[in-house]
Amino acid sequence: xxxxxxxxxxxxxxxxxxxxxxxxxxxxxxxxxxxxxxxxxxxxxxxxxxxxxxxxxxxxxxxxxxxxxxxxxxxxxxxxxxxxxxxxxxxxxxxxxxxxxxxxxxxxxxxxxxxxxxxxxxxxxxxxxxxxxxxxxxxxxxxxxxxxxxxxxxxxxxxxxxxxxxxxxxxxxxxxxxxxxxxxxxxxxxxxxxxxxxxxxxxxxxxxxxxxxxxxxxxxxxxxxxxxxxxxxxxxxxxxxxxxxxxxxxxxxxxxxxxxxxxxxxxxxxxxxxxxxxxxxxxxxxxxxxxxxxxxxxxxxx
Amino acid sequence: xxxxxxxxxxxxxxxxxxxxxxxxxxxxxxxxxxxxxxxxxxxxxxxxxxxxxxxxxxxxxxxxxxxxxxxxxxxxxxxxxxxxxxxxxxxxxxxxxxxxxxxxxxxxxxxxxxxxxxxxxxxxxxxxxxxxxxxxxxxxxxxxxxxxxxxxxxxxxxxxxxxxxxxxxxxxxxxxxxxxxxxxxxxxxxxxxxxxxxxxxxxxxxxxxxxxxxxxxxxxxxxxxxxxxxxxxxxxxxxxxxxxxxxxxxxxxxxxxxxxxxxxxxxxxxxxxxxxxxxxxxxxxxxxxxxxxxxxxxxxxxxxxxxxxxxxxxxxxxxxxxxxxxxxxxxxxxxxxxxxxxxxxxxxxxxxxxxxxxxxxxxxxxxxxxxxxxxxxxxxxxxxxxxxxxxxxxxxxxxxxxxxxxxxxxxxxxxxxxxx
Numbered sequence: 001x002x003x004x005x006x007x008x009x010x011x012x013x014x015x016x017x018x019x020x021x022x023x024x025x026x027x028x029x030x031x032x033x034x035x036x037x038x039x040x041x042x043x044x045x046x047x048x049x050x051x052x053x054x055x056x057x058x059x060x061x062x063x064x065x066x067x068x069x070x071x072x073x074x075x076x077x078x079x080x081x082x083x084x085x086x087x088x089x090x091x092x093x094x095x096x097x098x099x100x101x102x103x104x105x106x107x108x109x110x111x112x113x114x115x116x117x118x119x120x121x122x123x124x125x126x127x128x129x130x131x132x133x134x135x136x137x138x139x140x141x142x143x144x145x146x147x148x149x150x151x152x153x154x155x156x157x158x159x160x161x162x163x164x165x166x167x168x169x170x171x172x173x174x175x176x177x178x179x180x181x182x183x184x185x186x187x188x189x190x191x192x193x194x195x196x197x198x199x200x201x202x203x204x205x206x207x208x209x210x211x212x213x214x215x216x217x218x219x220x221x222x223x224x225x226x227x228x229x230x231x232x233x234x235x236x237x238x239x240x241x242x243x244x245x246x247x248x249x250x251x252x253x254x255x256x257x258x259x260x261x262x263x264x265x266x267x268x269x270x271x272x273x274x275x276x277x278x279x280x281x282x283x284x285x286x287x288x289x290x291x292x293x294x295x296x297x298x299x300x301x302x
Numbered sequence: 303x304x305x306x307x308x309x310x311x312x313x314x315x316x317x318x319x320x321x322x323x324x325x326x327x328x329x330x331x332x333x334x335x336x337x338x339x340x341x342x343x344x345x346x347x348x349x350x351x352x353x354x355x356x357x358x359x360x361x362x363x364x365x366x367x368x369x370x371x372x373x374x375x376x377x378x379x380x381x382x383x384x385x386x387x388x389x390x391x392x393x394x395x396x397x398x399x400x401x402x403x404x405x406x407x408x409x410x411x412x413x414x415x416x417x418x419x420x421x422x423x424x425x426x427x428x429x430x431x432x433x434x435x436x437x438x439x440x441x442x443x444x445x446x447x448x449x450x451x452x453x454x455x456x457x458x459x460x461x462x463x464x465x466x467x468x469x470x471x472x473x474x475x476x477x478x479x480x481x482x483x484x485x486x487x488x489x490x491x492x493x494x495x496x497x498x499x500x501x502x503x504x505x506x507x508x509x510x511x512x513x514x515x516x517x518x519x520x521x522x523x524x525x526x527x528x529x530x531x532x533x534x535x536x537x538x539x540x541x542x543x544x545x546x547x548x549x550x551x552x553x554x555x556x557x558x559x560x561x562x563x564x565x566x567x568x569x570x571x572x573x574x575x576x577x578x579x580x581x582x583x584x585x586x587x588x589x590x591x592x593x594x595x596x597x598x599x600x601x602x603x604x605x606x607x608x609x610x611x612x613x614x615x616x617x618x619x620x621x622x623x624x625x626x627x628x629x630x631x632x633x634x635x636x637x638x639x640x641x642x643x644x645x646x647x648x649x650x651x652x653x654x655x656x657x658x659x660x661x662x663x664x665x666x667x668x669x670x671x672x673x674x675x676x677x678x679x680x681x682x683x684x685x686x687x688x689x690x691x692x693x694x695x696x697x698x699x700x701x702x703x704x705x706x707x708x709x710x711x712x713x714x715x716x717x718x719x720x721x722x
Contacts, residue, residue, distance in 0.1 A: 053382065164548075
């Protein structure tokens with residue numbers, strides 16, 4: 001009786017000890033298979049001759065060669081650079097500015113914070129559709145200005161092949177800058193007030209305090225924000241589909257929409273997989289240095 | 303995105319597997335399609351009723367979304383897992399691609415019993431057959447090279463019919479433009495740009511040129527002066543559309559013609575459905591005319607490909623379905639609902655409208671003249687990657703200020719790249 005009780009309690013103890021691992025195991029196995037397994041599979045597909053159906057015949061780097069010979073892929077990459085660059089920089093500037101302004105202990109801060117953060121709660125499809133209507137020259141801003149009597153007003157970026165990608169930037173910035181603001185605001189609130197007071201005592205001006213003390217001390221947040229924004233930019237798909245549909249023509253194509261077109265509409269699984277691997281490489285180029293610096297930092301602290 | 307799609311497709315495949323396990327003694331057919339809205343959904347329902355009235359069990363597998371992209375993803379995973387649906391909405395050279403994988407079933411015995419060789423036009427037979435064997439059945443014929451015009455607007459510049467040559471087209475459009483009327487209603491989506499492009503190829507180059515350029519992909523034809531003239535004409539048409547055209551859906555462009563905001567639209571006869579749904583009368587409220595060409599006719603045929611299935615009930619269901627689809631009764635009901643014309647001869651057109659009757663008459667004339675050709679923009683002439691390469695160039699040219707010379711050289715390059 002006593003022996004069985006002790007086995008039971010041993011069992012309970014060992015279950016309790018391993019409970020967290022047991023609970024996590026299924027989702028760990030699932031992500032191992034569905035994320036890393038499929039990454040490997042896609043990686044192999046990029047070296048195969050796959051067209052309509054996945055096949056295992058080795059094609060070497062042929063799919064990558066074809067990818068880089070495609071005019072459309074170059075447009076997509078160029079758009080990613082424009083979109084990614086402007087999106088990240090603008091979001092950081094607007095987000096930081098809003099955070100600093102909100103940090104001035106103003107009235108109704110809670111309400112304003114919610115208003116700025118709200119766009120993040122919307123799906124990219126909704127954002128894209130709303131901005132499509134706003135920016136459509138025949139429906140939105142331009143036609144409103146014309147109705148108000150300002151007939152020379154022209155804002156036709158959405159239907160202009162050279163400018164369409166910038167409308168995607170506008171919509172994406174509108175959506176994400178509130179989120180960046182929240183990150184910065186949290187960081188600003190974490191800055192040691194004593195240092196700021198000391199600077200005041202020394203007679204430093206407010207801009208001086210921000211540029212000299214506060215912003216340098218929240219530098220890690222910049223890094224986090226850039227990483228979050230960069231991967232949002234690389235995987236950006238639904239926003240383009242809803243806003244421009246990749247058009248006019250394919251002038252606002254991004255790598256993600258390119259990949260979808262090749263793999264699911266044109267029976268070019270190989271080229272699609274190759275472009276997916278290029279996107280993965282882009283994300284890795286951003287994430288790996290970040291992880292490296294994070295982990296190294298952890299070791300130093302530990 | 304890619305991964306999410308794959309997981310989704312696998313999930314759908316598993317659930318389909320679960321439902322497919324209930325065996326039936328009577329003829330059973332699972333039908334995978336993406337006709338889920340409006341007239342198309344009604345048309346499929348009519349097939350289902352017909353099939354059940356003949357003692358079959360219909361397993362419906364509608365996969366909506368992305369104009370069939372989602373359904374094709376489901377199809378891939380179903381075939382790879384060895385559980386293909388009996389019939390799949392599939393068209394054009396995609397049928398040949400699946401047949402090459404050995405995935406399609408042979409329908410020759412049904413074809414012989416029903417005499418398909420005598421009632422289906424030869425050009426459509428070619429699409430339905432793989433190495434001489436029937437593997438798919440056609441449900442309809444859509445004509446792509448139509449001009450839909452608003453007679454009231456044409457009358458304002460003294461025209462009473464649609465143009466019959468591209469020079470006339472340009473002259474009329476210039477007059478309309480001078481009168482402050484938008485000559486062409488167009489939606490700037492790649493497939494719509496390509497629809498206009500192929501009608502111009504057919505008109506300026508003639509049926510033989512169309513065949514060698516857009517079906518056989520002959521390099522000389524692609525790299526010819528005729529092709530340059532085609533791109534010149536495309537640039538002209540670009541000048542006839544309104545400023546807000548990019549991204550517009552085709553049915554909104556049709557509505558512009560209907561509401562008198564634009565004079566003409568170049569679009570397949572699914573546009574007719576929009577006019578008819580609004581209670582407009584052909585010949586009175588709108589004009590349907592072929593785009594200028596010499597007895598040309600670009601067809602877009604929807605079809606069901608029959609996949610290999612195991613089990614007597616499923617094979618019987620598949621054969622019954624094939625027989626019914628090509629049957630006169632279904633061809634009539636379906637096409638009345640869908641706005642197209644029957645894909646076989648011997649169906650009375652009494653209940654059809656004037657545009658459909660014109661379509662049938664032109665089809666006969668085009669067949670005799672050798673101008674009955676598959677549409678490139680709608681995936682009838684070329685495999686997806688080849689058509690895609692051409693459409694990319696067409697849409698890039700139409701939406702920029704690219705010169706015709708550059709468009710031609712890009713076209714040749716893109717086709718070469720896609721070929722290997």
